[in-house]
Amino acid sequence: MNVEGQGIVITGASKGLGKALAHALAGKGARLFLVARGEEGLNAVVRSIRATGGEAHGWPADVGDKNAVYPLAGAAQTALGRVDVVIHNASALGPSPLRPLMDTDCEDLERALAVNLIGPFRLSKAFAGAMAMRGQGVIVHVTSDASVSAYPTWGAYSASKAALDHLGRIWAAELDPFGVRVVSVDPGDMNTNMHREAAPADDPASLLDTNEVAERFVALLETVETFPNGARVSLSEWRAPRWKFGDALVTSNGRARS
């Protein structure tokens, strides 16, 4: 997928990976609709993208809020004309500091599920129908290795991300006949506010830089057709293919095959 000119919605776009993704995608000519709770941070991202000639629109909203979904979707469709890609990047860590499940309030788990699972579900519902009707579209879930590994004290976050991974697989199974692709991307441990909140003792130098991750993330998006629909991809293990989808392949007898 060539991201130039594509209408892309990014949630959690005011800081961390979301902000870096917005800059990286704007640099490639994508047209962006950015969502975040913090209006100030969001406006700063929108302004700096516009200052470099990119297209970005800001919409302050909490993806965990049911009432926010159709306004957000309507505004995004109005601003972009059509939405080609939705990147569910906004995440809630759960209770901070992290704590064992026995010490986790039910409300903390509910909040993590509201933002990390139900929010993306509602938002995908609001966008995927139009994508399916058009026969194309991409939904991206930002996930975490915590969705696979059972780290003590990460319960609320991990459970919600594991559910999100599987939600992505079901979306893919249902929407594949309609041309909508779904991919879950684990970006790795990055030097972000959220990571500091989760693991304050980690050495920032050992963590990935969000801008570098965003570059690779965009490269992955550009080859999204090469993954089975519903795939979960760990960005740190992923290598960009040396050929692009649609390139002519050269067979062992040296003849080109398209």
Add this chain to the structure above:
Amino acid sequence: MKNADYPRAHAEEEQLLRLDPRTGRYGTGTLADLPDQLRRFDLLVMNDAATLPASLPLRLEDDPRELELRLAGQGGDALTWWAVLFGPGNWHVPTERRPAPPRVMAGDTLWVGPVSASVLEVSPISPRLVRIRFHQDPEHLYRELYRLGRPVQYSYVRQELELWDVQTRYGARPWAVEMPSAGRPLTWDILARARAKGVGLASLTHAAGLSATGDPALDAALPLPERYELPQRTVDAINFTRDQGGRVIAVGTSVVRALEGNAIANEGHLRAGSGTVSLVLGPEHDLSIVDGLLTGIHEPGTSHFALMEAFVSRELLEPALHYADGQGFLQHEFGDSMLIIPERSTRSGASTACGTRFKASGFIEPSLVSKRVNRTLSPHRITSP
């Protein structure tokens, strides 16, 4: 006919009346049966307009009362709209009993929450229909519309509607000020089953307007001219359908208006692009693009009913609706549905001969009603009356 007074939980279980416009034969089933009524190479054309919360609180200068403004459709750029003004009160009061709003004139200022707007013109149709321009950038205007607006709703609905109650499952740009309601019961289960049979799905965007205002002069002029956009892929899908002898089935009257209006503007052919359609269809029209219609159920005397008469004569329509009424069908936007569809495409040379009988498909004829056991689970063979 009784009114549907609220969205129901299971769209597939809503009732469906099927009517053949040539023979007048009709039968009933549920929405879940819709794919059985369609064939390979048929095409469903949907209106993918999402619905705005178009009912807004209105204040006029030097008037302390809260009035109501209902957006009717864009009247130029993103900041310029046609709107209908209402006096004090809300949707609980039938529109025809609402007090009239104070008269406004071109140049007056209106307030919607913190956003001001100028009246650009007052329509000669009614002093309540005005074209306004908001003084706000589009991004902030949409924030205020979504913050302050409520879905337009009518007094027969028993509870306040939420924005999600008035969306179809495939809505894209929010161009409609009332839900394009024929598509409301189309679940993705129904659409996926239709598609698996080889039925095509296509869409256009049509800015469905207000269906009633309570102002007799204005209501007589509805629907107002409405903008639409017809994508090339939908034109291609329609042409392919016709080449294959399939039937083009409009989901909702707004789709009929857009397609037939576009064809009239382009000498009988469809041309992709945007436009405004002012065509009001009625019994005198010959349809040149659309073969069938999936629609809600509406009363005689409405523009919607008149449009149905472009598909089927009143002599055949009325008995079918009378029968549906006896079956407990509900009307209006949350009501039951009707599929007006000929056994074969009216236009193509290709024939998919099915004889004179409906295929057994869970639909029944009135003569079989008394023997009916379970209309969703046991398909009945259809026999001639």
